[in-house]
Amino acid sequence: MDKHFDPAVNARLQTLVGGRDWQGLTAYLGGLSHALFRTAGYMLGERIMPALPEAEAWEMASVLIEFNDRAFLVTLMKAVAEGLRSDRLHLRTSGCRTLLAQLRPNPINVQKALAILLPVTDRLEDVQWLMNKLEMEDAESRIALLIRIPTLPCSFVLFHTLKYVEHQRSLLIRATVFLMKRGDGLSFNLASLIRTYYDLEEVKGTFSLHLEPYKLARIENSYEAFCEAMRR
16 A cells, blocks of 8 residues: 555545635645645645646646645646646646746746756747746856756757856856766767857867857757757
8 A cells, every 4th residue: 555645635635626625625734744744745746636637737736836835846846747748737828827927936946846847848949938937037047957957958948048158168167067977968969069169178078079160050040950969
C-alpha cells in the first residue's frame, strides 16, 4: 500500500474537490496535523489533480497556491508539468493565465515554477510565452535559470539573452565553461557557439562545431538553423 495514501483523507478530499467546495477544502487542510497535511498535499498533486477536467485542475491549483504557496507550489507545478507532458493541460487557457498571475509577484515562486515547467515545454513560442507571462525580464536571472535546462528552445532563448550581458565578458566565460562541464552534446555545441560568437579565446577546449560568419548570422536569426547546428 502507498504509504502516502490515507483512505479517510482521500475520501474527504474527493468530496470537497468534486463539489468544488474550495472554501471547505482550505478549511479542512488548515485543520490537519502536519503529517496528514503532507499526505493530503501528496494526494492532491499525485492523484486528484491529474484526474480532474482541465478547468477544474487549474482552478484547484490556483486555490491551493493562494492558500499556501510554500506548501503546494512545487507539488502542484510538478502536476502541471505532467499534465502538459501528457497533453491533459494546456498553456494559454484562462486557468493557466490565472495561475501564472498569482505567481508573478513572487520572484522565488517564478523561478521555482519555470524550473519545473520549462524542461517539459518543447516549443520555442511556449517557452517565450511562459517567461513573458511571468515577467522574468532580468537577464542574469534568465541566464541562471536557462543554463540548467538542456532543451533546444531554452538554449535558443539563453543564446539571445546573453546579448544583454555581452559587456560582462567574465559572465560569458563562466556560462560557456558551465555548459562545457555539463557534458552533453547540446551543451557542448552551445558552448562552442557562444565561444565563437563572442570570440572568447580564453575558453580552451576541443570543439567539433565550427561555424563560418555567415552561418552565425543564420543561427542568430533562425530557430530552425540554430536547432540544425545544435544537433550536429
